[in-house]
Amino acid sequence: MNIEKLMQQLEAKHPGENEYLQAVKEVLMTIETEYNNHPEFEKAKIAERLVEPDRIFTFKVPWVDDRGEVQVNLAYRIQFNNAIGPYKGGLRFHPSVNPSILKFLGFEQIFKNALTTLPMGGSKGGSDFNPKGKSDNEVMRFCQAFMLELWRNIGPDTDVPAGDIGVGGREIAYLYGMYRKLARENTGVLTGKNLEFGGSLVRPEATGFGALYFTQQMLQTAGTDLKGKTIAISGFGNVAWGAALKATQLGGKVVTISGPDGYIYDKEGLTDEKIDYMLYLRATCNDIVAPYAEKFGAVFVADRRPWEVKVDIALPCATQNELNAADAAALVANGVMCVAEVSNMGCTPEAIELLQQHKILYGPGKAVNAGGVATSGLEMTQNAMHLSWTAEEVDLKLHQIMREIHTQCVQYGRETDGYINYMKGANVAGFLKVAKAMLAQGII
Numbered sequence: 350m351n352i353e354k355l356m357q358q359l360e361a362k363h364p365g366e367n368e369y370l371q372a373v374k375e376v377l378m379t380i381e382t383e384y385n386n387h388p389e390f391e392k393a394k395i396a397e398r399l400v401e402p403d404r405i406f407t408f409k410v411p412w413v414d415d416r417g418e419v420q421v422n423l424a425y426r427i428q429f430n431n432a433i434g435p436y437k438g439g440l441r442f443h444p445s446v447n448p449s450i451l452k453f454l455g456f457e458q459i460f461k462n463a464l465t466t467l468p469m470g471g472s473k474g475g476s477d478f479n480p481k482g483k484s485d486n487e488v489m490r491f492c493q494a495f496m497l498e499l500w501r502n503i504g505p506d507t508d509v510p511a512g513d514i515g516v517g518g519r520e521i522a523y524l525y526g527m528y529r530k531l532a533r534e535n536t537g538v539l540t541g542k543n544l545e546f547g548g549s550l551v552r553p554e555a556t557g558f559g560a561l562y563f564t565q566q567m568l569q570t571a572g573t574d575l576k577g578k579t580i581a582i583s584g585f586g587n588v589a590w591g592a593a594l595k596a597t598q599l600g601g602k603v604v605t606i607s608g609p610d611g612y613i614y615d616k617e618g619l620t621d622e623k624i625d626y627m628l629y630l631r632a633t634c635n636d637i638v639a640p641y642a643e644k645f646g647a648v649f650v651a652d653r654r655p656w657e658v659k660v661d662i663a664l665p666c667a668t669q670n671e672l673n674a675a676d677a678a679a680l681v682a683n684g685v686m687c688v689a690e691v692s693n694m695g696c697t698p699e700a701i702e703l704l705q706q707h708k709i710l711y712g713p714g715k716a717v718n719a720g721g722v723a724t725s726g727l728e729m730t731q732n733a734m735h736l737s738w739t740a741e742e743v744d745l746k747l748h749q750i751m752r753e754i755h756t757q758c759v760q761y762g763r764e765t766d767g768y769i770n771y772m773k774g775a776n777v778a779g780f781l782k783v784a785k786a787m788l789a790q791g792i793i
């Protein structure tokens with residue numbers, strides 16, 4: 350595989366799509382050796398076929414706001430690869446959404462989904478619609494207009510969307526209602542549904558819970574655990590909430606959360622009451638964390654990210670590239686032992702390089718946060734069987750899946766000096782599954 354040539358070709362075809370190019374480059378660089386051990390991959394041009402999505406739907410979403418004014422948003426669904434199962438991946442509603450961001454997310458999703466051990470392909474979608482500050486009725490009308498266009502291209506055995514940033518239970522419910530009406534069927538076409546109409550217990554917590562199960566495995570493999578460890582979390586959305594809840598349950602002390610306005614440093618650590626307050630803050634839709642400091646007597650640091658706080662473990666839970674080389678250097682100088690990405694591609698390539706140089710435990714998003722989509726997979730299974738499992742059953746399966754993902758990372762990521770390169774392990778394990786499926790199925 351000639352990575353340089355491949356990247357040049359990709360860049361020429363998709364100029365300026367930096368997030369997409371970043372995600373592809375990381376995977377190609379880490380699978381190179383394994384790829385070259387398989388001349389049949391090169392012969393079938395697996396890499397060239399894998400880096401381009403199968404297809405992209407781009408559509409406009411016209412809707413009417415509460416003042417009676419017509420709004421027009423742009424939306425996408427990127428069906429990246431379905432070699433191992435139906436396309437599966439979230440929808441992101443955020444003003445920053447563009448083809449580059451959705452392609453990076455869709456590409457990552459292929460390997461993440463392969464790691465879960467479940468038969469799911471990779472896709473992603475979303476819109477530049479901003480749900481912040483919108484009324485429930487506006488969100489409903491937008492979701493209905495979005496689904497009116499998308500519904501023909503998805504299905505329970507074709508492509509199964511879910512939530513991501515800006516898309517939670519409320520949005521999924523509105524999207525599901527419209528799909529049901531148009532298709533005249535009740536199927537598991539979306540995951541993250543409410544419990545009353547086919548949702549799975551534990552799905553809201555699953556990304557954060559799975560991330561902490563994985564982090565616990567990383568620490569145990571290194572001879573330690575979460576008990577008594579200080580933890581910095583960024584973000585204060587659904588994922589940060591689940592991570593804070595499980596981190597606290599497992600004996601860790603979460604000392605930061607953050608929003609677009611800055612971060613909170615709470616040296617006493619988060620408690621269940623404080624974690625519940627995060628949800629309240631979120632629901633009020635102002636998108637700021639500052640009120641937490643006032644309510645609980647903690648420190649609020651405006652316009653900065655929490656990586657300057659001295660902690661044992663850092664868990665980016667907000668968005669891509671939220672932890673850069675300078676942040677990584679600050680964490681290392683403060684003696685961090687583990688950085689686990691709960692957000693997708695939370696660290697920049699320079700940050701990852703620095704952490705790995707210092708032999709810090711680094712967990713990539715596609716392994717660490719795979720519990721979210723894995724539990725979506727469990728929701729699909731329950732829907733297909735027309736039954737629902739207890740929280741204990743789902744949590745047990747989530748736990749097993751995270752352990753299996755960790756085992757795969759160790760198998761393919763252990764280096765000669767014993768250091769576990771989780772990034773390489775996750776990429777190689779995920780890639781091999783998809784590549785073998787593509788090879789077996791011929792050139793299609």
Ligand code: 2IT
Pocket residue numbers: 437438439440461509510511512513514540693718719721722723725
């Ligand atoms: O990034 C992710 O894995 C998600 N947003 C969840 C996707 C899903 O289908 O549950």
